Amino acid sequence: MTFELPDLLYDYDALEPHIDALTMEIHYSKHHNGYTNNLNAAIEANGLGGKTIGELLSKHNDIAAVRNNGGGWWNHCQFWEAMSADGGGAPSGDLAAAIDSSFGSFDEFKSIFHKAAMTRFGSGWAWLGVKDGGLCVCSSPNQDNPLMDGFCNPILGLDVWEHAYYKKYGPGRATYIDAWWEVVDWVEVSRRFSNCQ
Ligand code: MN
Numbered sequence: 001m002t003f004e005l006p007d008l009l010y011d012y013d014a015l016e017p018h019i020d021a022l023t024m025e026i027h028y029s030k031h032h033n034g035y036t037n038n039l040n041a042a043i044e045a046n047g048l049g050g051k052t053i054g055e056l057l058s059k060h061n062d063i064a065a066v067r068n069n070g071g072g073w074w075n076h077c078q079f080w081e082a083m084s085a086d087g088g089g090a091p092s093g094d095l096a097a098a099i100d101s102s103f104g105s106f107d108e109f110k111s112i113f114h115k116a117a118m119t120r121f122g123s124g125w126a127w128l129g130v131k132d133g134g135l136c137v138c139s140s141p142n143q144d145n146p147l148m149d150g151f152c153n154p155i156l157g158l159d160v161w162e163h164a165y166y167k168k169y170g171p172g173r174a175t176y177i178d179a180w181w182e183v184v185d186w187v188e189v190s191r192r193f194s195n196c197q
Contacts (some may be wrong), residue, residue, distance in 0.1 A: 009084075070140070
C-alpha cells in the first residue's frame with residue numbers, strides 16, 4: 001500500500017486569522033508531504049507493503065522511520081480534518097454528554113487539554129481519546145500517538161510542534177492553543193466519537 005498526501009478540504013487561508021496561510025502551506029505541502037514520502041520509503045525499505053496504517057503504527061513502531069513518518073502521516077491527516085472555518089464553539093449531543101461525564105464540563109475539559117498541550121516538553125501532540133467507555137486526555141512526544149501503545153482511541157489531536165505555530169505566534173504556544181479552539185470542527189470530532197461507540 002502506498003500512502004498519499006490527502007487533499008486539504010479548505011484553502012490555506014481558510015482558517016485565518018487563527019491559523020495563518022503561510023503556516024498552513026508549509027505545514028501541509030512540506031512537513032506532511034515529507035512524512036508521506038518518507039513513510040512510503042520506509043515501507044519499501046522494510047518490506048512492509050500491504051499493511052494498514054493501524055498495523056504499521058501498532059505492530060511495526062520499533063522501526064524508527066515507520067514510527068516517525070507513519071505517526072507524522074496519520075497525525076496530520078486527522079489534524080487537517082478536525083479543523084474548519086465553520087469550527088469553534090462547543091460540541092453537542094453524545095460527545096458533549098461524554099465530555100461532561102468524564103471531565104465535569106466543557107470548560108474543565110479545555111483546561112485539562114490545554115495543560116496537557118502546554119506541558120508536553122519539546123515537540124509532540126495533545127490528544128482527546130476514548131478509553132474504557134469514557135474520555136481521556138493525554139499527550140505524546142514527537143510524532144507518536146496513542147494508536148502505537150493502544151492507550152486510548154484518539155478522536156482529536158493538537159500539533160504542538162513549533163512548526164505548527166511559530167511563524168505567527170513565536171514561542172506563544174498558549175496563544176496558539178487558544179486560537180485553535182476557534183477552528184476545531186466538533187461535527188467531525190463527534191463523528192469520530194460515534195465510530196468508537
Ligand atoms: Mn506538524
